[in-house]
Amino acid sequence: MAVGLGPLSTLHPVPGFELGIASAGIKRPGRKDVVVMRCAEGSSVAGVFTLNAFCAAPVILAKKRVSGSVRYLLTNTGNANAGTGEPGLHNAMRTCASLARLAGVDESEVLPFSTGVIGEPLPVEKIEGALQAALDNLSESNWADAATGIMTTDTLPKGASRQFTHEGVTVTVTGISKGAGMIKPNMATMLGYIATDAKVAQGVLQDLLRDAANKSFNRITIDGDTSTNDCCMLIATGKAALPEITQASGALFAALKQAVFEVCMEVAQAIVRDGEGATKFVTVQVNGGATHQECLDVGYAVAHSPLIKTALFASDPNWGRILAAVGRAGVAQLDVSKIDVFLGDVCIASKGCRAATYTEEQGAAVMAEEEITIRIELGRGTCSETIWTTDLSHEYVKINAEYRT
Template sequence: PAALADAQQEHWARAAEGIMTTDTIPKAFSTQLQIGGATVSVTGISKGAGMIRPNMATMLGFLATDACIAPALMRQLVRELADQSFNRITIDGDTSTNDSFVLLATHKAQHAPITSLDSAEGSALKAALLQVSQQLAQAIVRDGEGATKFITVRVEGGKTGEECRQVAYAIAHSPLVKTAFFASDPNLGRILAAVGYAGIADLDQTLIDLYLDDVHVAVQGGRNPAYREEDGQRVMKQSEITVRVVLGRGDAADTVWTCDLSHDYVTINADYRS
């Protein structure tokens, strides 16, 4: 009864706090858009800080909108949103026994029902939902246990999106790569090694280029002659870093988000027991 009595529309922040475990901050985002002359709201909360990797991670996500959308579209929509947000994050490469991402639509907004995600209205709603979903997912990475840096891993030039993700996760899951980021060490060999052992059988290493933000560090699989160590270290000292790998195999690309691996991660998980 107390929980039901506390179910107020302005209590999103309290709900975000209520689902926290090893999180250090509550995670909530909201946006609005116009559909058919009506103001539509999108609001969500999430929780997670460790044991985060797609396929049953210790995370929860709840996303709600007052948009009028055909119920038949919801299953497809929630899967597409998850695939481009919560299924693109990793903190430690570990998983748990449960996770949930729930999408709700109340149909309270005063506009004509959306019956196709390909319509202008459907595309606009999906874009707003995806924006909040990615903010919620990235907030989990930013609050990763012991994390000090937010890292975007972008792999381009693959034959398929699947192999791009395969390479991106090899980098994002590597303890050697993640500890190098914590130390602000531009250890190019660790990143290139992860690309190599990602499992692409016919990978041609002489086609690979590697960038740290705006710094071109490797050309055709080897060190860029123009690369300077101080440029790489400048990027590695930032709190937000983009690693971009160009495979030179095709036109596919994909992105995952991760963090560094610090002393505090070990301390938290040595002391914490659920």
């Protein structure tokens, strides 16, 4: 059950960026599981990728090609093409070459992306058989269909869109993502695609995406598992009648940065809201750290604790589990007498022990809500970090136990 996640809002077309969807029947007949995206000639493309050492074959290939001329992005679901060695890399190259031939571009201008089961050979022939249909379906208005086409265990498609006006010209930023499990990105998310019609130099675009990912996709976790296939792409088509952004300054860049950050944050949080089996959307806010890293260490210790996550599922205000997680986060010389912990606005622990004003009824009332904030005040400095996560339910175990069946 997706927490607070409803139907897609309006996803504005981005001039110069088209999407086409088709069915290859990779896991089941008739399912639309191949998405082709076409970038206008001259587009700038940036990407951030998983740091998992067992990164998938399409990740290896996309990382090599992203800094060059990019015209097409090819995504398949149902098969990750990860843990497949040299044959997997050959298969990724083959699907790119097949699309390039049909589209009349060089194969180096095609980036591959895959998501699904790890360790199984990519069904190349099925994908090749769907490419022409995907090309025939290309349209700037196909964002919603593409958001559905890239789903795996997701229950709902995920997308967001923003527009702003600069010197009388409307600029659009639209993005989609997929992901519901195996989520603790180390760069971005499972798969994310964001496009704008602004004209942006590639180096500026790359820095913008990296910064946006670090504040959104890199602050979400469902189960602590960084995927082999994580990728997020940002495309700038340059079709808006505005000067090229060549440096990270000025009013146009500031407006674009805000729009990109908002889109990234919305689709990243949508992944958490649609976490496998999730019944709670949980914000873990850590304030008063001496460094940002120790805030993150504390936040992830709380967000990844199976004991805390199961207590969240049970709506059990077992605050001792939170204290235990904070204490084992590895923060050097942590003075627990300075730490306060809150559930929502309720102080549950103060100066390292149960708050004098706290009652179980107060904690239970907060834990019964679908959206919960755990706030931890370390009392060590001025740094803060926020992480978004879920509870751990029976359904999560069921989904992942039956994933390959």
